[in-house]
Amino acid sequence: MKKLQRSLVLFALALCACTPQRNLVYFSNLSELSKSQIRMYESEIKIQKNDLLSISVNSLNTESNILFASSTGAADADGSNKRPGFKVNNSGMVTLPVVGSLKVEGLRIEDAQKLITQELNKFVKSPVVDVQLLNFKITVIGEVNKPASFTVPGEQINLLEALGMAGDMTVYGKRENVLVIREINGERNMVRLNLNKQEVFQSPYFHLQQNDVIYVEPDKSKEKEFSPNNRALPIVTACISAVAVLVTALIR
CATH class of the missing domain: 3.10.560.10 (Outer membrane lipoprotein wza domain like)
Known part of the structure; x- marks a missing residue:
């Protein structure tokens, strides 16, 4: 009887041990005893096709300021929710008041500001341009x-x-x-x-x-948990454990 009890307990433990051990800690290879200094890669955001840009202009020319402030971008597919902004088209161009079309695809935000300022200088005195990405x-x-x-x-x-x-x-x-x-x-x-x-x-x-x-x-443990072939595994394990406890009680 003791041999049967021991076998049942070992079998239940073996089933429980089948669950894989996983590392749930972020950056577990960081040193616990010393500071870690890591040089991070600095990614540059560049303007892409179909981006929606907020472009504001402040200058001595009030009319130009109003033109940029009142411009609106493209609406959603159903024609609703029209948002302020200037959309970059499939050719990478953005069409602006006074200036016309400019190629901005592939430019950093800072470079786009410089380009628009440079073009506006031909028509407006001392413009201050601010560009932001609305659809990040x-x-x-x-x-x-x-x-x-x-x-x-x-x-x-x-x-x-x-x-x-x-x-x-x-x-x-x-x-x-x-x-x-x-x-x-x-x-x-x-x-x-x-x-x-x-x-x-x-x-x-x-x-x-x-x-x-x-x-x-x-991970694979979720796949196994929700697999039809393995849904009964917790029940089987519980039953074996219960039988082992019962056997222990009977032989005392």
Whole structure:
């Protein structure tokens, strides 16, 4: 009887031990005893096709100021929700009052400001131009608590901040294999990042750009948990444990 009891207990423990152990700690290879200084890759935000730009002008010419202030951008597909701004078309051009069309695709925000200021100087005295990106949007999907698309003010966000906006990963999320999808010059680039390692700070994909998509892949334990073949496993384990306890009580 004792041999049967021992076998049942060992079998139950073996089933429980089948659950894989995972590292749920971010940057677990950071030194605990000393400060870690890591040179981070600084990503530059560049204007892309279909971006919506806020362009404001302050100058001695009141009419020019009003023209820029009253201009509106493109509406949504259904014709509603028309927002202020200047849309970059499929040719990478933006059409502005007074100046006309300018090529801004591929420029940094600072460079676009300089270009518009330079062109406005031909018509307006001492213009002060401010350019901002209105549609800086990222999308976080997969094993996070609040998957969604987020509009980011300030044109600066990194991967950790994006995950924070999405409520952080669930316990099933693979921290060692986060996929970042980015469109560059019409091509989709996909990079996998390991958030268990500090080296991720040096990746050009750690700082996000507009329209980036972050996908957190579920680990195999979730796949097994929701598999029809494994849904009964917790019940079987509980039953074996109960039988082992019962056998122990009977032989005393």
